[in-house]
Amino acid sequence: MDSHNIMFVILSVFMVLSSIATVVSKSIIRAATYLLFVLLGTAGIYFLLGYTFLGAVQIMVYAGGIVVLYVFSILLTSGQQEKLSKNIVSKVVASALLSIAGFGVFLFMLLKNKLFENVAALGAPTEAVGTETNSIDQIGHFMLSSSEGGYLLPFEAVSLLLLACIVAGLIVARKS
Amino acid sequence: MIHIEYLLIVSAIMMFAGIYGFLTRRSTLAILLSIELMLNSADLNFAVFNKMLFPAGHEGYFFAIFTIAIAAAESAVAIAIMINIYRIYKNISVDKLEKMKW
Numbered sequence: 001m002d003s004h005n006i007m008f009v010i011l012s013v014f015m016v017l018s019s020i021a022t023v024v025s026k027s028i029i030r031a032a033t034y035l036l037f038v039l040l041g042t043a044g045i046y047f048l049l050g051y052t053f054l055g056a057v058q059i060m061v062y063a064g065g066i067v068v069l070y071v072f073s074i075l076l077t078s079g080q081q082e083k084l085s086k087n088i089v090s091k092v093v094a095s096a097l098l099s100i101a102g103f104g105v106f107l108f109m110l111l112k113n114k115l116f117e118n119v120a121a122l123g124a125p126t127e128a129v130g131t132e133t134n135s136i137d138q139i140g141h142f143m144l145s146s147s148e149g150g151y152l153l154p155f156e157a158v159s160l161l162l163l164a165c166i167v168a169g170l171i172v173a174r175k176s
Numbered sequence: 177m178i179h180i181e182y183l184l185i186v187s188a189i190m191m192f193a194g195i196y197g198f199l200t201r202r203s204t205l206a207i208l209l210s211i212e213l214m215l216n217s218a219d220l221n222f223a224v225f226n227k228m229l230f231p232a233g234h235e236g237y238f239f240a241i242f243t244i245a246i247a248a249a250e251s252a253v254a255i256a257i258m259i260n261i262y263r264i265y266k267n268i269s270v271d272k273l274e275k276m277k278w
Binding site: 019020022031032035038042046049050054061065069070073074076077092094098103106107119142151154162165169173175 | 182183184186188189190192194197199200201206208209210212213216223228234237238240241242244245246247248249252253255256257258259260262263268
């Protein structure tokens with residue numbers, strides 16, 4: 001059991017507990033903080049898989065941008081006094097049952113199709129830790145190449161989407 | 177030696193926690209938090225499947241990057257709408273917003 005493995009287990013447990021705490025905590029600002037922990041844990045997993053650029057993007061966009069935006073809007077809309085847990089018991093029970101049943105189906109399919117054995121039979125990929133397959137250099141070339149395996153069209157589409165979102169955010173949130 | 181296939185279970189727990197939150201929360205901002213949780217689990221799945229099946233490929237990697245960008249755009253517009261709703265109704269709880277309900 002090497003250090004990668006220990007880190008992996010710690011991050012996984014941390015992410016599972018935080019994601020459950022996100023949906024059951026009473027205070028919404030606390031839920032946002034737990035979501036931040038989940039996102040940071042996911043970034044750690046990306047680093048562990050060797051996807052360093054993806055982890056950096058995750059930290060910058062999610063943890064640095066979106067969560068701060070959420071906290072601001074929660075405070076703006078005085079979310080502290082929000083009644084989060086005032087719910088009909090039958091609704092909570094039904095939702096919990098639905099989630100647990102879905103997870104049960106997932107686990108059942110996983111075990112029935114013997115995914116773990118098949119992955120083990122697949123061979124090499126599980127130990128690929130820290131191999132820098134995607135350097136920033138390569139990512140830039142892939143993003144802007146229009147040949148096969150390039151991502152120029154989605155790149156431009158996302159840039160257009162972001163522009164539309166800036167305009168939409170300004171128009172929707174301005175004071176009339 | 178990491179068994180990354182166990183990450184699929186982690187992301188499934190994250191996904192179903194998000195579904196549970198989506199169904200039980202009353203504040204629209206808390207519902208958006210649950211949606212972020214679900215999107216994040218999908219991203220994690222993209223990265224894991226890319227690493228597991230095509231360690232030399234990069235399709236899932238780029239898909240995850242674009243998903244993160246789209247999630248950011250989505251939550252920015254959604255929060256603008258929430259602030260506008262709050263300005264009009266002084267409340268963003270879903271059971272108080274019934275103006276557009278048939």
